[in-house]
Every structure is written in C-alpha cells, then in structure tokens.
Amino acid sequence: MQRRNLLATAAFGLGLALSGGSAMAQGLEKVKACFIYVGPIGDGGWTYQHHQGALALTEAYGDKVEIAWQESVPEGADAERAITQFALDGCNIIFTTSFGFMDATNAVAAQFPDIKFEHATGFKRDQPNVSTYDARFYEGRAVMGTIAGHMTKSNKIGYIGSYPIPEVIQGINASFIHAKKVNPDVTMSVVWAYTWFDPAKEADAAKALIDQGVDVILQHTDSTAPLAEAQKVEGVIGFGQASDMAAYKPSPRVSAIIDNWAPYYVKRVGALLDGTYEQSAAWEGIAGGEVEIGEITDAVPADVKAAAEKMRDDIAAGTYHPFTGPLNKQDGSAWLAEGEVADDGALATMNFYVEGITGEIPK
Amino acid sequence: MIVGGLDIAILLASLMVGAVPILLAALGETVVERSGVLNLGVEGMMIIGAVTGFIAAVTLENAVAGFIAGALCGAAFSLIFAALTQVFQANQVATGLALTLFGIGVSSLAGQGYNGIKPPVTGAVPLGLLRDIPFLGPMLFRHDWVVYFSLFMVFATWFVLNRTRAGLIIRAVGENHEAAHALGYKVNRIRLLCILFGGAMAGMGGAYVSLVRVPQWTDNMTNGVGWIALAIVVFASWRPGRVLFGAWLFGGLMVLGPNLQAAGYAIPVEYLSMAPYVITIIVLVIMSSGRGRSLGAPASLGQNFHASR
Structure with a gap:
C-alpha cells in the first residue's frame, strides 16, 4: 500500500517533470498483475487461455508489467488465503478467474481498498475496487448447437455440466435451442460433474453419455478428457471448450469455443498504467472478440459449416440474438414472446431450462 | 438388453x-x-505408477512400455517402504501413510510439463467374431489387454x-512369522518380495488410470482409488476371488452415477459419490462385529519381525 503510493507519487512527479507542469492522470509506473487460477495452466482449456491473456500483458507492456500467478487454487475458503497472499505481495491488480472465487474476492477486496480486484464470470461488485468481467459464451454455444443438431445421427446430444450456475445453464439452453432449430428430433442429456477440472470425472461423464447413445458431446468443464473419451468411439464428436484443443482435430474436435482474454487484460492493466482505471462490469461476446469460434474442420459437411459460420457472423453483427422468442420455459409457461430478446439481467440469473429439455436442474 | 433406460451389457x-x-492394486495388496x-501406501504407489507410466508411454510412444514402466516404478517406490519396515523395523502404518503423501508430492513434481498431452492409445484386443455375440460381445470381448490381464491375475x-x-510359505509367514522363521524361512526376504509385487500391481493400476481411463496426466489423479x-x-477377507467381486461392486458404483444421470434419473449426485465409501464403512462394521477371527485376517498382519534367535 505504502509502496504503491510511493510509486504513484513518483510517477506523478515524473509526469509533471516531463510534461512541464501540465496535469496528468495519476497512473502507475509499474503494475504487478496477479492471477488466481482454478486449474493447472496445462489443462489445455480454461486456465490455459487465462494464462495466455496474462502473457499478452508482458508482451504489450514489457518491463512496465510484472505478472504472477497461482495454479489449482480450490474454490472456497482456501481461495481467500491465496488472494490475501497476493494482496500482501504487492500486487496492484488481482484477477480471480473462476466463478467460485466470487465471495472470497469481495471479502479480500474489502480489506485492501487500494488494490484493484477483477473477478471473472461473477456478478458481485460489493466493493468499489471490485470489477467483474465475463464473456458471452452462450453465443458460441449457439454456433456449436447448430453444428450438433446437424451432425447427430442418433439425435441424442450430451452436455457435461460443471455446476448448476447461470453461465452453465445459459450454455445448455443456447445449445439445445439451436440444435432443436435445425433438427426437431434432437434430445439432450445433461450430466453434472460438479467440478471445473477433474479429468477422471469428466471422462466418466463422457463415457456415460456415449454409453447412452449420445454421439455429440458438449462440455462445460476445462480439460480435454471428454474429447479423449470421444476419440475412443467411432462417430462421436465434441468441441473444444475455452481453448482450441487443436490436438483433437479434425475429429472428434470439429470446432471450438475459444475464450480470448488478452484484449481485456491488456485494456485493464493499460488503464491502470495511464490512470483511467474505473470499476466496470464487462460482458463481451463474439463481436467484442472475447469469444472466438475455432476452425470448423472438414469432418463437418460444407453446408453445415456454412450455416454455423452464418450464425457466428449474424451474432457478431448484432442482427441475431441467441435467445430470441418465441421461447417457453421447461414447464411450458411463456418466457419470451415472438421476436422478444432476453435482456442481460434475465441471462445473468438464468435458473431454468427451456422447453424440450428433460431432467431437472439440481438445487 | 435395456433395463430402465440403461443398456446392461454396456453398463x-x-x-x-x-x-x-x-x-490390480487390491490384488497386489492382498498378497502383501x-x-x-x-502397506497403507497403495495410493502413493498408484500415483507414482500413473505418472511414470504416462511419462514412459509418451516418451517412448508405446503404451505397453508405459504399463511396464508404471509397474517397475511402483515396485521401486515400494522399496522405500520395504527398507523402512523390513530393515529398519519402522512402524508399518506410519510408513505406509508417509509413502502415500510422499508419492503424491513426487508425482506432482515429476508430472510438471506433462499436463494436457495425449498418451498413445491402448486399443481393444481384436477378438474377431466374439465381438459380435449379442450381449456377451459388447460386455466381455471389446476390452483392451489390461482388462484381460487383470482377470488373469x-x-x-x-x-x-x-x-x-510359494503360496503356502507366504501364508505361513503371514500367519505366524516366528514359526515360519523356526522352519528356516527368511521372513523379511519373503515379505520384501511380496511388497515389491504389491508395488508393481499398484503401479500398473495407476498407469491404467493415466493411460486408459482418463487418459492424460493431472496432479493427484488417482483420487482415492x-x-x-x-x-x-x-x-474380500483377503481372498482373490472376492477381491474381484468387491472391485466390480465399487467400480460399478462409480460408473453408475454418471450413467443414471445420462439416462435422466434425478438422483442427487452426492449420494452416488459417497456410496462406495458408505458401503465400505457398512461392510467393515458388519464384518468386524463379533466374528473376529472368522474374518480371515492374517494373524501377524502389521507386526514387524526381527530374528532374535
């Protein structure tokens, strides 16, 4: 805290000297950006992508940025210890990159008002120094759902859920709606793994789905294990999740939802450097470049590929929203009327399946 | 055959x-x-087998080499336990627990840089026409060689x-090491060989997790197995046949959870996840209630032997 003020003052003084006295925003001369990861960097998915974003910082700002990270931090009480450790280590900005770090982030932020906290995929900004950032993964899911609906031969698609939280439920609904749109016979089975990263459990879940006749698997967990499981069985396909997972091209991995956090990290740390940093709640999608669609491989027929790319481009252009009415909730009650579009508030708290999905969301 | 939305043969x-x-691990431990x-270090020997088997398979691009390496390194790792308990007469319970903790740490270190890599594939054994027998085909004849190896074991x-x-001698050493010693058997040497066998089997079981079941390497991936x-x-009352039954019961509970979910049953995941452990406790309580000796525990289990005469 002391050191930060000292640095800031020094930077201010330097700025005054260089600009001959004209007022400049009070930025930092050097930023230490710290990252809390829920899995190992080598997961090839979610955490790997966050780390790529972190590395982009050093590329963009060179010596002006120092990065630090902790891998495989469990969600829950231990997260608070890990975040506090970073706060004491002189970090200026701390990115906590999993939904389950939400309460811990806010709790630590209350104790360190001079440090900036950025929580990924959460919605709590209880302290003025906590910002949240998220990506509209459901836009990518709409594209994957389109491919899934076309590609399934058994008309059964499977979804490996992590935890029953709004972000995951958005993904399940978006996938199902768009698979159903191109293939009315499609049904969806959901298996909850109750973990973000546990290759053994993810593989078990994928195997169970395949045993049940599912031939297209969507995953909302971070490892490549479901793709490895799909690879064992002829004719089963899946999608890269969070990262490209290119090792499984051209099949079973036929496309991917890629999270690109680099622009956001570069922007936020840049704002801290030049003094324009403000609390925010970012939620970008395909248009903003945070969600990218990985190469659609030749295992997918050309017309399906074209349909998927059109969906991607329409979403990017803003002419199509994945949650456009008419849509009913699972129990048959009306949710969105013809042409009505779901607002962000409804999406951020989504806790129901749309009509046609069987099964219940665990409480 | 489909019952309640579940294909029994595939299940x-x-x-x-x-x-x-x-x-594999339980068979090895039975002999030990x-x-x-x-030897309470089974988990540690398994995770060592998992990481070394994975590294060997990836480096040599050969899955069989991975299993061999896993078994060898599991056995080598169990040597630590053998040296401490058989030579230095350390407490077996404490040494076994230490072996597990040490194994998890060492494997995590050795596995750095091997995250997210694909190991070579261990395919199904080609059994030709047997594969196509209704019901029995998908159930029995489409597995990889390790499944058949484990049954053979x-x-x-x-x-x-x-x-x-040899078996008689092993059992004699386990039942009454003083008597076995009096008959001229080298108690600690026989035990050392059994410990090595247990380590090799646990290591191979671990390699199966990282090479076939998941298949990739992550820290602590054996996860309590x-x-x-x-x-x-x-x-299983220390009997190989019952070990097979027990392993299938527990293996069955582990695969049943996701399968029931995929088939659309609304069963809370927590109950299925804890089922194997709850059953373990119940079984242990039933088996230890009153019967005592009829359990079939080797009489010298857990006791170190020091030849004083």
Missing part, C-alpha cells in the same frame, strides 16, 4: 473397465497382507496363494 462393460485400477505386512494370485508351495483398494482387501 457391465464400463464397470469392468472402471474396476481395473482397483482390482497375506504375508503379514500392512485374479486367477494367478488365487492359484499361487492356495495351490503352490488406492484407499478403496485397501478397503476391498478387508471386504
């Missing part, structure tokens, strides 16, 4: 695959305990323990 096939790591040694372990002179294997040995 049984998954169960057989899911049970392999538990089965039959010789009178309680059930028979081999039973045969050696119950029908050979070694402890289940330990429980199964007691559950």
Whole structure:
C-alpha cells in the first residue's frame, strides 16, 4: 500500500517533470498483475487461455508489467488465503478467474481498498475496487448447437455440466435451442460433474453419455478428457471448450469455443498504467472478440459449416440474438414472446431450462 | 438388453473397465497382507505408477512400455517402504501413510510439463467374431489387454496363494512369522518380495488410470482409488476371488452415477459419490462385529519381525 503510493507519487512527479507542469492522470509506473487460477495452466482449456491473456500483458507492456500467478487454487475458503497472499505481495491488480472465487474476492477486496480486484464470470461488485468481467459464451454455444443438431445421427446430444450456475445453464439452453432449430428430433442429456477440472470425472461423464447413445458431446468443464473419451468411439464428436484443443482435430474436435482474454487484460492493466482505471462490469461476446469460434474442420459437411459460420457472423453483427422468442420455459409457461430478446439481467440469473429439455436442474 | 433406460451389457462393460485400477492394486495388496505386512501406501504407489507410466508411454510412444514402466516404478517406490519396515523395523502404518503423501508430492513434481498431452492409445484386443455375440460381445470381448490381464491375475494370485508351495510359505509367514522363521524361512526376504509385487500391481493400476481411463496426466489423479483398494482387501477377507467381486461392486458404483444421470434419473449426485465409501464403512462394521477371527485376517498382519534367535 505504502509502496504503491510511493510509486504513484513518483510517477506523478515524473509526469509533471516531463510534461512541464501540465496535469496528468495519476497512473502507475509499474503494475504487478496477479492471477488466481482454478486449474493447472496445462489443462489445455480454461486456465490455459487465462494464462495466455496474462502473457499478452508482458508482451504489450514489457518491463512496465510484472505478472504472477497461482495454479489449482480450490474454490472456497482456501481461495481467500491465496488472494490475501497476493494482496500482501504487492500486487496492484488481482484477477480471480473462476466463478467460485466470487465471495472470497469481495471479502479480500474489502480489506485492501487500494488494490484493484477483477473477478471473472461473477456478478458481485460489493466493493468499489471490485470489477467483474465475463464473456458471452452462450453465443458460441449457439454456433456449436447448430453444428450438433446437424451432425447427430442418433439425435441424442450430451452436455457435461460443471455446476448448476447461470453461465452453465445459459450454455445448455443456447445449445439445445439451436440444435432443436435445425433438427426437431434432437434430445439432450445433461450430466453434472460438479467440478471445473477433474479429468477422471469428466471422462466418466463422457463415457456415460456415449454409453447412452449420445454421439455429440458438449462440455462445460476445462480439460480435454471428454474429447479423449470421444476419440475412443467411432462417430462421436465434441468441441473444444475455452481453448482450441487443436490436438483433437479434425475429429472428434470439429470446432471450438475459444475464450480470448488478452484484449481485456491488456485494456485493464493499460488503464491502470495511464490512470483511467474505473470499476466496470464487462460482458463481451463474439463481436467484442472475447469469444472466438475455432476452425470448423472438414469432418463437418460444407453446408453445415456454412450455416454455423452464418450464425457466428449474424451474432457478431448484432442482427441475431441467441435467445430470441418465441421461447417457453421447461414447464411450458411463456418466457419470451415472438421476436422478444432476453435482456442481460434475465441471462445473468438464468435458473431454468427451456422447453424440450428433460431432467431437472439440481438445487 | 435395456433395463430402465440403461443398456446392461454396456453398463457391465464400463464397470469392468472402471474396476481395473482397483482390482490390480487390491490384488497386489492382498498378497502383501497375506504375508503379514500392512502397506497403507497403495495410493502413493498408484500415483507414482500413473505418472511414470504416462511419462514412459509418451516418451517412448508405446503404451505397453508405459504399463511396464508404471509397474517397475511402483515396485521401486515400494522399496522405500520395504527398507523402512523390513530393515529398519519402522512402524508399518506410519510408513505406509508417509509413502502415500510422499508419492503424491513426487508425482506432482515429476508430472510438471506433462499436463494436457495425449498418451498413445491402448486399443481393444481384436477378438474377431466374439465381438459380435449379442450381449456377451459388447460386455466381455471389446476390452483392451489390461482388462484381460487383470482377470488373469485374479486367477494367478488365487492359484499361487492356495495351490503352490510359494503360496503356502507366504501364508505361513503371514500367519505366524516366528514359526515360519523356526522352519528356516527368511521372513523379511519373503515379505520384501511380496511388497515389491504389491508395488508393481499398484503401479500398473495407476498407469491404467493415466493411460486408459482418463487418459492424460493431472496432479493427484488417482483420487482415492488406492484407499478403496485397501478397503476391498478387508471386504474380500483377503481372498482373490472376492477381491474381484468387491472391485466390480465399487467400480460399478462409480460408473453408475454418471450413467443414471445420462439416462435422466434425478438422483442427487452426492449420494452416488459417497456410496462406495458408505458401503465400505457398512461392510467393515458388519464384518468386524463379533466374528473376529472368522474374518480371515492374517494373524501377524502389521507386526514387524526381527530374528532374535
């Protein structure tokens, strides 16, 4: 805290000297950006992508940025210890990159008002120094759902859920709606793994789905294990999740939802450097470049590929929203009327399946 | 055959695959305990087998080499336990627990840089027409070689323990090491060999997790399987045939959870996840209630032997 003020003052003084006295925003001369990861960097998915974003910082700002990270931090009480450790280590900005770090982030932020906290995929900004950032993964899911609906031969698609939280439920609904749109016979089975990263459990879940006749698997967990499981069985396909997972091209991995956090990290740390940093709640999608669609491989027929790319481009252009009415909730009650579009508030708290999905969301 | 939305043949096939790591490790531990040694380091030896098997398979691009390496390194790792308990007469329980903790740490270190890599594929054994027999085909004849190897080892372990002179000696050492010593058998040497066998089997079971079941390397990926294997040995009253039954029961519970979910049953995941452990406790309580000796525990289990005469 002391050191930060000292640095800031020094930077201010330097700025005054260089600009001959004209007022400049009070930025930092050097930023230490710290990252809390829920899995190992080598997961090839979610955490790997966050780390790529972190590395982009050093590329963009060179010596002006120092990065630090902790891998495989469990969600829950231990997260608070890990975040506090970073706060004491002189970090200026701390990115906590999993939904389950939400309460811990806010709790630590209350104790360190001079440090900036950025929580990924959460919605709590209880302290003025906590910002949240998220990506509209459901836009990518709409594209994957389109491919899934076309590609399934058994008309059964499977979804490996992590935890029953709004972000995951958005993904399940978006996938199902768009698979159903191109293939009315499609049904969806959901298996909850109750973990973000546990290759053994993810593989078990994928195997169970395949045993049940599912031939297209969507995953909302971070490892490549479901793709490895799909690879064992002829004719089963899946999608890269969070990262490209290119090792499984051209099949079973036929496309991917890629999270690109680099622009956001570069922007936020840049704002801290030049003094324009403000609390925010970012939620970008395909248009903003945070969600990218990985190469659609030749295992997918050309017309399906074209349909998927059109969906991607329409979403990017803003002419199509994945949650456009008419849509009913699972129990048959009306949710969105013809042409009505779901607002962000409804999406951020989504806790129901749309009509046609069987099964219940665990409480 | 489909019952309640679940294809029984495929479910049984998954169960057989899911049970392999538990089965291999439990068979090894059965022999170890039959010789009178309680090695609680099964989990540690498994995770060592998992990481070394994975590294060997990736480096040599050969899955079979991975299994061999896993078994060898599991055995080498168990040497630490053998040296401490058989030579230096350390407490077996404490040493075994230390072995597990040490194994998890070392494997995490050795596995750095091996995250997210694909190991070579261990394919199904081509059994030709047998594959296509209705029901039995998908259930029994579409597995990789390790599944058949583990079943063979059930028979081999039973045969050696119950029908050979070597087995008789092992059991004698486990039941009454003083008497075995008086007969001229090298108690600690025999136990050392049994510990090495247990380490090799646990290592191979671990390699099966990282090379076939998942297949990739992550920290702490055996995730308690070694402890289940330990429980199964007691559950099975130290008999190889019952170990197979126990491994299938526990393997079955582990695959049943996701399968029921996929079939659309609204069963809370928590209950299925804890089921194997709850059953372990219940079984241990039932088996230890009153019957005592009829459990079949080797009489010298957990006791160190020092030749004073």
